[in-house]
Each structure stands twice: as C-alpha cells, then as structure tokens.
Amino acid sequence: MALSFKPIRPLLQTGTSPWSRWFSYMGLGIGVMLLLGSIQMYINIQRLVKESNIRRNGFDFISITKTISNETMTHPEKNLFTQQDIDKIKAKPFVEDVAPLLANQFRVQLSAGRILPFKTEFFLESLNNGFIDTLPPSFSWQEGQEIIPIIFSSDFYEIYNVVFAPGQDLPQISKETALGLPVLITCYGNGKEQAFIGKIVAFSDRVNSILVPETFLSWANETFAQKTKMEASRLFIKTRDANNPDLVKFFDQEKYELNKDKTMLGRNKMIIQSILGGLGILGLIVLLLALMLFSFYLQLVVARSKDNLRLLLTLGYSPAWLSKQVSKRFLPVYILIILVALTVVQLMQWAFHHFAMYDRAELSSFIHWSVLFAALLLVSLSLFTNYRLVKKMLYRLN
Amino acid sequence: MQLAIRHLLPTYFTESATQISEIWGKDLVVEKGELIKIVAPSGNGKSSLIHFLYGMRSDYNGIISYAARNMNEFSIEDIARYRRDHISIVFQDMKLFADQTVQDNLEIKRQLNPYHPAGKIKEMAERLGIGDRLSIKCGTCSYGEQQRTAIIRSLLQPFDILLLDEPFSHLDNNNSEKAMKLVLEEAGARNAAIIFVDVERKDLFPFSRLYHL
Incomplete structure (x- = not known):
C-alpha cells in the first residue's frame, strides 16, 4: 500500500490568512499571464512580419542611397558609393x-x-x-x-x-x-x-x-x-529579410536612406519586440516575486510545522518523500493558475486574431505550442525549486 | 542483524564514567531475540544512550554499528529506512502529535511500513484499556493514556530491536503488566531484541542480561 499524505496533511500548519494567499495567487496569475501573453504576441509578430514580405525566390530587394545633407549637397561625389562602401555592405551576413x-x-x-x-x-x-x-x-x-x-x-x-x-x-x-x-x-x-x-x-x-x-x-x-x-x-x-532589425540598424548607423516602406515592418518589429520584451521582463519580475512569495509561504509553513515535521522524521519518514509531498501541496494551485492564465491568453489570441487581424490566414486563433510548453516548464520549475527548498529545510531539521 | 557498540561514551562525559559503568566505554553486542535491561539513576545518560542507538544524536565517541555498518556513516535517508524497517522506540517523553487523535497518531506510524492491518490498532488499544480514547486528541489524554499510545505505536511496524525508555513510568502495575505482555508478544513474533532502560530494576521485564549504566 502506498504511503498516504492524508494523515500528514493536518500536521502542516499554514497559519496565514486566506487573503494573503489569494494575493499571492493573483500575483502569480498576472505574472504567468503577462509572460505567456508576451510569448504568444512575439510569435504573432514573427509570423506577421514573415508573411507580409513580398518575396521573390525567398529574397527581399531594397534600394539604398546616401543621405544628402547640407554638408554633402555641394559635393556630389560624397553622395556616391565607393567600392569600399559596397564591399563593406557585401560583407554583412544579412x-x-x-x-x-x-x-x-x-x-x-x-x-x-x-x-x-x-x-x-x-x-x-x-x-x-x-x-x-x-x-x-x-x-x-x-x-x-x-x-x-x-x-x-x-x-x-x-x-x-x-x-x-x-x-x-x-x-x-x-x-x-x-x-x-x-x-x-x-x-x-x-x-x-x-x-x-x-x-x-x-x-x-x-x-x-x-x-x-x-x-x-x-x-x-x-x-x-x-x-x-x-x-x-x-x-x-538582395537580402533574406528586409525587416531584419540588424540590417535596419546597420543602414541607420551608416546614414543610408532606405526604402522606408519595405523596412517599415522591420522598424515596427523592433519597436514592438522591445515593448513585448519589456512586457515579458515585467511578467518575469512579477512571476519571480510571486514565486518568491510562495517560497516564503512554504518556508513559513515549514517553520510553523517544524516540531511536527521533526517528529515525522524521528518516526522514520523519509525527508525526500516528505519534501515531495509538502512541495506538491501547491501543485493544484499552480495548475489552476496556469490553466486560468492559458485560458485568458487563448481568449486574447482569439480576440486578437478575429477582431484585430480579421482572421488573417498567417495567424492562428489558437495559442502556439511553445506557450503551452512554457506553461508546463513553469509548473515543473516551481515544483522543482519548491522541492529543493523544502528538502534543504528538512535536512536541516533532522 | 545485530546492534553493536564499541567504547561508547557521550562527548560530554569524562573518562571516569567508564570505570563505574557497564555500558559506557565497553563493548556490547545485541543479537535478535535478546532481552536486555539497563538500569541507572536519573542523570546517568539513559535517554542519551537510547537516542544514540536510535540514530537521533551523534555527540558520542566510539562506534555504534547496525548490521556491521557504522551508524555515523548512515545518510539521512538511511536513518529514515533504519527507523522504518529495523528499530522501534518508546520515548520517555512519548513524542506524540498533541493535536492529533490517538487513532491518527497510531495510523501515521502504521502506514509508514504496515506490519499490522489497520484493525489491529483498535484491538491493541482495547487490550491496553484505551479503546475508547482513539478519537480523543492526544494532548487531552492523561500521561498514562499517552504512554500506552506510544507503546502501541512502537508495535505497529516491523523491527529487529525495540528500544524502551522508561516505558511504564506513568502506568500503574496492572496496566504496566498488560503493556509488558503485549510488548513481549510482539517482539517475540518478530524475534526482535528489546533494550529496556529504567531507573530501577523491576521484575516485570524478563531480561536475559542486566547492565548498570
């Protein structure tokens, strides 16, 4: 018969108010949602940009000129490309x-x-x-x-x-x-x-x-x-992707004029990616804070239940088994939070595809598999860190 | 499976303790089925000895080995297995979960490595006169009831050695006899050794060897 955690559960004293717990859940939920939402939007942008380029044989063609300024307008030779300029451009990987x-x-x-x-x-x-x-x-x-x-x-x-x-x-x-x-x-x-x-x-x-x-x-x-x-x-x-941010950045640095229409998506992509990156980082920070809050909560539970846990170890309970059980306590909460976050992101994706993108074929109404993978990774990571944390604390108790 | 001690002495005892003690600083081997009694007045380290043998403390010099393995080399998980499968104990201070019922306290131990079916708890509790206390929280039970709970708890797992640390200190003679009988039956069924420490020699325990600590 497998060892049951049921008689052990009452020995873990939570002692915290439900309010503080719900706040932690909400924080975690918001963090997870921001993170997963950012990943999904990042994928959407990638797909949109990729599909929006009119390509021939998989290449983009853009024309560049030197920017004519007040200083160079009286020296037309300065507005011409030298062989050196051409070689420098040719050497770029993009x-x-x-x-x-x-x-x-x-x-x-x-x-x-x-x-x-x-x-x-x-x-x-x-x-x-x-x-x-x-x-x-x-x-x-x-x-x-x-x-x-x-x-x-x-x-x-x-x-x-x-x-x-x-x-x-x-x-x-x-x-x-x-x-x-x-x-x-x-x-x-x-x-x-x-x-x-x-x-x-x-x-x-x-x-x-x-x-x-x-x-x-x-x-x-x-x-x-x-x-x-x-x-x-x-x-x-001739380039594989006229919207490659590196390409846009290089020509900006060299002060070359580009066909703005063809690189507009690239410029927007850079901006949107920065915004999404910022959102993603914000999500990650909120997520980390929420996870920290959970780990503090877990530490509090272990500290409050110190005597009971020590007695369980004295009776012969394995610290590894106990750590697994204690850290698994949050599994239903984690799964619930992830499911809610996934549902919200799914709804957002559907609404974005349907109302903002008018069901464009290059996008999907469903979230990308990598978002699901990220969610799964998050659950596993939190469980693993919780397990390590509790095990360390129990070893110290023994 | 034998438990052996060699030149065992708590780190906080001086060498002079070895001169008067039959345990400290000496060698002792406990074989399965043996009934060993160790007596000593308070303060001579009875509970320390029991804790050393149970793997709860390691502030001693000398060697304690179980199945020819030095216990100081046991990992934390080894210690857990040792307590789950090979050694059982009745603590002097009982060590029960005060907020849990008698039944829960016993089930927590039984489920760890069930030697008896769940129904045996009720049977043993009735034999020791606490059958009607199973649903009561241990914290509200008398010391005598708690002690009987601790005794039953120690008998719900498989063991080769049973450590008893003044197990009847809160029991009257009648209840002590009943408990002793149950303990001997259970140890006999497992062909297990008993190490019984007490403040004085009582004839309740039919020891085969007696030591003064």
Missing part, C-alpha cells in the same frame, strides 16, 4: 548581394515622336539583371541596335497617368498600349547626337527607374560622356 544602379552621364531627351506632342529631358539607369523582378528575354542590346528595350517603373507609369497626363492635356495610356509604344530617345554629348527607339518591354514594381540594358548604358556613357569608370548613387541590396 546581405546576400549588392548591385549598383548606374545612371547616364550624358544628356538624354525623350519624345513621343509624331504620336504625342511631348518632349522631355530624361534619365536612364541600368541594373544587374539578377536584381530585376520582371525581366523579359527581349531585355538586351548590342552595339548597332536601334531599338533599346526599357523596363519602366510602375510608380512612374502611375504618376504619368494619374498626375502628369491630365495636367499636360496628354492622353492616358493603358499598360498594354504602353508596351507597344515606341518613344524616341536622343543621346547628346561628346559632340555627337544619336537617336534610338525606346520600347517598354516590362513594368517593374521593384525598381523605381527607367532601366535600359547594362550593355547599352556602358556603351552610351563611353560614347557620349567618355566615362568608363562608373560610380553609383544608388545600390540595390
């Missing part, structure tokens, strides 16, 4: 690849020819093909070729149609029409002038520019500007 956006160094004029009465000074840029999101096979150029394929920024296209065209009394153009529309590109410089036909072959959501093949731009810069060495004022970064 950067997969870097490519410069090279611009024309000569005068470019764009006109719609006879179709539209429209003529403007313009710019062209080129970027490594690997960084372009919409790359048709026709995007190439060889010397002697009259037609230059162009990848046009979707944002610029939108600005033309929504703002520019109505104001200038120009027609609005659909994407399909724009793709077939030839434009006249005239390059001037180095005493030369040459006209080409530009054809939009794709629109890019990623690159806010007018892209031409690298081969054309390097030929044109050499021909019209006599420049072979090119320095970029804009870099494109």
